Amino acid sequence: MGELILAIMLVILSILIYTQTGDLPSMNESQLDPGSFPQLIAILLGLLSLFLVIQKSIQLIKTREGKPLKESLRAILIEHKLVFITLALLLVYILAIQIIGFIISTILFVVTTALIIGPRTKKDIITISSIALILTVSLYLFFQNVLQVRFPTGLFF
Numbered sequence: 001m002g003e004l005i006l007a008i009m010l011v012i013l014s015i016l017i018y019t020q021t022g023d024l025p026s027m028n029e030s031q032l033d034p035g036s037f038p039q040l041i042a043i044l045l046g047l048l049s050l051f052l053v054i055q056k057s058i059q060l061i062k063t064r065e066g067k068p069l070k071e072s073l074r075a076i077l078i079e080h081k082l083v084f085i086t087l088a089l090l091l092v093y094i095l096a097i098q099i100i101g102f103i104i105s106t107i108l109f110v111v112t113t114a115l116i117i118g119p120r121t122k123k124d125i126i127t128i129s130s131i132a133l134i135l136t137v138s139l140y141l142f143f144q145n146v147l148q149v150r151f152p153t154g155l156f157f
Helices: 002-023 036-063 069-079 081-100 102-117 122-146
Strands: none
Touching (some): 069 081
């Protein structure tokens, strides 16, 4: 059932990618615009995900054995609790980047996710925080100064 949910989410993601890459600006006059390759990848992702949805739906119908749907969903939520928590944190992170900026939101996301998934000893918290800080700042400086990629700025950075 978890694979079915993931496949449905991938179909939705491929639709979003396909629709959003059509508006990329073109630098020169060529046969293919900048969104052609991402659109091709989105089509392939969507088709493969759709095949997975069909396959898992057929498999789920065959193996359901009269269990109520509510009970099956509850079992999935309990089994994949960390995955759903991580997805929720990722959504909050995406929103936080626009509000408070890349550096602070990335450090908070990495530390929070690592604490939820990993161990919670005092030494590990210090290690996780140090790695998150060093990694985020160094990636920011590298992309900003060397590759000239601009990150979203929020209230702080």
